[in-house]
Amino acid sequence: MDALNKIRAIVGPQGVVTDPAQMPAYLVDRREYYQGRVAMIVRPRSTAEVARIVQICQQSRIGIVPQGGNTGLCGGATPDASGTQMLLCLSRMNAIREVDPIDFTMTVEAGAILQNVQEAAAAHDLYFPLDLAAKGSCQIGGNLSTNAGGNNVLRYGNARELVLGLEVVLPDGRVWDGLRKLRKDNTGYDLKQLFLGAEGTLGVITAAVLRLFPKPQGVQTAFIAVPDPAAAGRLLRRARAVSGDAVSSFEYLSRLAVELVQEHSPGTRDPLAQTYRHYVLAELSSAGREDHLRSMLENAMEAGLQAGEVLDGVIATSAGQRAELWRIRETVPDAQRSSVKNDVSVPISQVPAFLRAADELVQRVAPGARPCPFGHIGDGNIHYNILRPPGADAVHFRKTAGGRLIEEISRLVMQMGGSFSAEHGIGQLRRDFLLTHKQSSAIDLMRAIKAAVDPAGIMNPGKVI
């Protein structure tokens, strides 16, 4: 095919993946739900190369699937099975162009790995707060395209809120240079907001200016047993008020989640002497003095105990202890890989009612199945995962009951003013549900924007909209 030869000439032999042994790393998604085929896997080195490639694809109507670290959970970076699409991997464009300590900004290319971005900030005594389990392999371009969330949203916001400027190759091959370092710019529509979270359906993010913050000097972490999720909400409000809004993480763990971690990683100690049904992992961080932060956390927990919001708790007294508490939280996803997964959010005040209703729903739809909720309760974002009944086969359970459980949980959160995909996005996994259930005026707006920006429909076809 002439177009593919032209693209090959642009990127050179190093820029094309042809070794069949390397293919699965690009063509299978992280959860192994999807397996794609492609006409070509191309790895450009520069924005100019991306622009020329997109132009050729535009002329030849070749669908482009952008991919970063391929750690997405909805198949958004996996091509379809037709073998006609082109996978555009950004991993060779991984330069950290600049860290600016006066502007509190970093300019990076899309392929930079999140952990490298964090470390580059830390080397200047600065802080990039986006943090998630895949940080060692996910790439910033993918983080921005999916508006990634993670553990620090409560204090610092989603990926969308951490961006000052973007560079995007548009579907016609032109480059929009929006790499501004400005906190304030009201000259027309905020175009970068279009591409952030669009999962590559409107253009290819090639570089970004990120917001940095002063590096937290003090961090205090507690593992707290609470009587119920409603108490967790009240404790969060108390901790925010007492600490000067220094709560950076507020994560929920059910007892089952802790036990699964213990099964998965033998030797994992229970952080508290007794067992409880509901836990919170709370972290305060500040660039201020450590001891002050500790007393604020102690005050919040003590007052919470008086008010019946806290049953028990421990504050980490060393970096090692802190790491151990976080390891429990971060092992939960791996400890239940075979579960039926829901990444939902509701208003924080609705979390208790949601959990009650969802638990009932599960017993009605799949008696004996075990809900294992955990996650970012401080954002109202619960990973409401469901394990097979004891003794049942995991794959069989997912294939038979999984679809209906996900659909009914999704309907439930929508009835409660929530979101059926809080942070993982749509990709191909949730596209049908989106198109069927989202408000028609919203779908029409999305379609109108897609058609206006990508009239030929070459950008990540079959994803999102």
Next chain:
Amino acid sequence: MDALNKIRAIVGPQGVVTDPAQMPAYLVDRREYYQGRVAMIVRPRSTAEVARIVQICQQSRIGIVPQGGNTGLCGGATPDASGTQMLLCLSRMNAIREVDPIDFTMTVEAGAILQNVQEAAAAHDLYFPLDLAAKGSCQIGGNLSTNAGGNNVLRYGNARELVLGLEVVLPDGRVWDGLRKLRKDNTGYDLKQLFLGAEGTLGVITAAVLRLFPKPQGVQTAFIAVPDPAAAGRLLRRARAVSGDAVSSFEYLSRLAVELVQEHSPGTRDPLAQTYRHYVLAELSSAGREDHLRSMLENAMEAGLQAGEVLDGVIATSAGQRAELWRIRETVPDAQRSSVKNDVSVPISQVPAFLRAADELVQRVAPGARPCPFGHIGDGNIHYNILRPPGADAVHFRKTAGGRLIEEISRLVMQMGGSFSAEHGIGQLRRDFLLTHKQSSAIDLMRAIKAAVDPAGIMNPGKVI
């Protein structure tokens, strides 16, 4: 005209302004640059009424100019002179529907006055941080439509960052109900971002869910003389690091700005014993303990003195003193109403170079004219206003030199990676400059979006794009 009669029937006699004495309040902009004429001024009471009105306008191709408190500085809410447009005033839709202390949210209608919104939050021991001089009369719908900035952006962000959900009447008269209380929702494009800052050109914002924060219990305010603007940038970095990022305001004042305030408000005391060329008004705020905040501010100023970033300074020791320091800052705009005005931003690190280059430019273009820069230096946002040469006539100066000064300052900031409208927006005032000078790919994207969302072009015609 049939359409106008239909609209009159929808809103009733109270919903239409017909008294000629009341007209100028709607038809002349705040700076008195523009005078519009209209077919009708309509004041609906509900979203349903707005939707029916927009539908009729859509059918009859009547241009709609949404208006809130009419405090905008770019003529964005002023109709054109044709007499065919309809002014849609949201001020009767001013209910504060709900304050939710667990979700940290408030649901308000577009016509709610900003100060009332702030006070409703405070009544629940919560805080809505958007704050600007017009707060007593500007309305939240206008604040969101213009992505208002103000004094707390450094810590809390622009209006755009303070919104969780929106309700919008679309140009076809349908209502998009996006009134969600969710911190996380990755179900497709973030539609609310389209309407925030669009100045009413894509739809009518009728209600919003706002983000609230814990109420700051401690506030410390200092008036500081710095050797030059570069030192101010270094001092800001120091203060952010020392205080745990508790700097909520960091405002620059030139000596001339202070003197103009003293002329305008006789009796205004100089906050410092000596006079200096450059000042910063810095404020730290936190929900934590007051004394701690004070020692952090003292530490930052003391270390800044050692490092040559600070020449002199005073920390307010009472609420009255604090109010007096802020009064100086907030009187600056009124003290120089007749000046030539530029609302620009550059990266913080570029502020010193910008000020040097702009001062040279002014002397070249209008010898003797006096630059009076002030504003949100912590955001890189400088109100670079220019006074007539001593003895010259203000109106004559603005009419002869004003246009060229604004155009050349705008070009200068763009060369420096800045914005020629940092927080005031485009409206009609800066539309020609935008269309001529902004990157063509950005203009094309804006046009495509406008055409996709408002194909008939009835929403605020002649503004922005």
